[in-house]
Amino acid sequence: MPIRIWHQSVNELTRIAAYKQGIEDHAARFLGDEAQVHVHGLAEGTYGALSPSDALGNAHLYHRVLGPIVEQAVEAERQGYDAFVMGSFSEPYLREMRTAVDIPVVSLTEAALLTGCALGTRIGLISNAPNVAYMTRLSVAKHHLEARVSAVTSLVPGMDEYALIAARDEPAALIEAFTRTARELIADGAEVIVPAEGVMAEILAARGLTRIDHAVVLDVFAAAWVQALGLVRLRRGLSITVSRAWAYGRGGN
Structure with a gap:
């Protein structure tokens, strides 16, 4: 079966549908039958009248808007995805996501x-x-x-x-x-x-x-997907997953 990658944007993709389609088309060309990339975004109205670039410069808005993305990684694992790509250079809550799930979490x-x-x-x-x-x-x-x-x-x-x-x-x-x-x-x-x-x-x-x-x-995007594929192969072939010592531990260190 092809590897399934959940690609999480921090954009309201209903407002910029061409971006979502562009990522999916790029993934299909680059990855072929090797993997499927499913692109997810935030709900319309998340940023109100602001653009993501303007809104995320405010630390309080950043926390309020992007904190729930940790649960998106949990949902991806629950649905059987093989990897989760955090498709934003704001790179929110990377440590928390890696603590929460066993599937690879890759940051753009x-x-x-x-x-x-x-x-x-x-x-x-x-x-x-x-x-x-x-x-x-x-x-x-x-x-x-x-x-x-x-x-x-x-x-x-x-x-x-x-x-x-x-x-x-x-x-x-x-x-x-x-x-x-x-x-x-x-x-x-x-x-x-x-x-x-x-x-x-x-x-x-x-x-x-x-x-x-x-x-x-x-x-x-290609760099992130290639890293995701490599980590999935390590997990499938050698049972190598994220470390549970210290930074990504789940308690008890």
């Missing part, structure tokens, strides 16, 4: 950073907006990978998720802005460029942007 941020470390010595991350860049810097620090990251920056001017999805069919200006920012990071030593926001990353992946000059532009 962590997978991008670890893959980037194998592709180059210095990684530059480009977010869509300053709020997201700030959250991504916190994630880099949480994974203790600051020494491998040359910079975490954002597009100028910034674009929220709804502006990005509006540019999806004619993304030339977005790609130009991303490329301009990437070249600044490359000139400062970055060898791997990570699009550090989901909607933007999906647009760039759909357009096949994998290189700027001599630097790699990472397909962050």
Whole structure:
């Protein structure tokens, strides 16, 4: 049977249906019969009049809106999914999810950073907006990978998720802005460029942007799915699962 992956977005996907469809189409092309990726989002109205990028910069809203995502991982395991991908660079409650379930929990941020470390010595991350860049810097620090990251920056001017999805069919200006920012990071030593926001990353992946000059532009979705597949194989073939000592323990250490 193909591996089943629950891919969790923090977007209201009913408002940006093209993003959900884009991820599913990308997964079908990249993974073929090897795995099925089912994309889930948050309920319409979750953010009110705000975009996710604006809302999640507020720590209280972040906790209130994204805390329940831990239970989404529990539900994925209950429904028999083989892996759970946290498809957001805000990377909410990663430790809590890994504590709650035995199936692999993969973070878009962590997978991008670890893959980037194998592709180059210095990684530059480009977010869509300053709020997201700030959250991504916190994630880099949480994974203790600051020494491998040359910079975490954002597009100028910034674009929220709804502006990005509006540019999806004619993304030339977005790609130009991303490329301009990437070249600044490359000139400062970055060898791997990570699009550090989901909607933007999906647009760039759909357009096949994998290189700027001599630097790699990472397909962050593919990196996360490949990591998920590898962890599922370790679990199925060798019974290797998440450690229960200390950080991901369930008590009794």
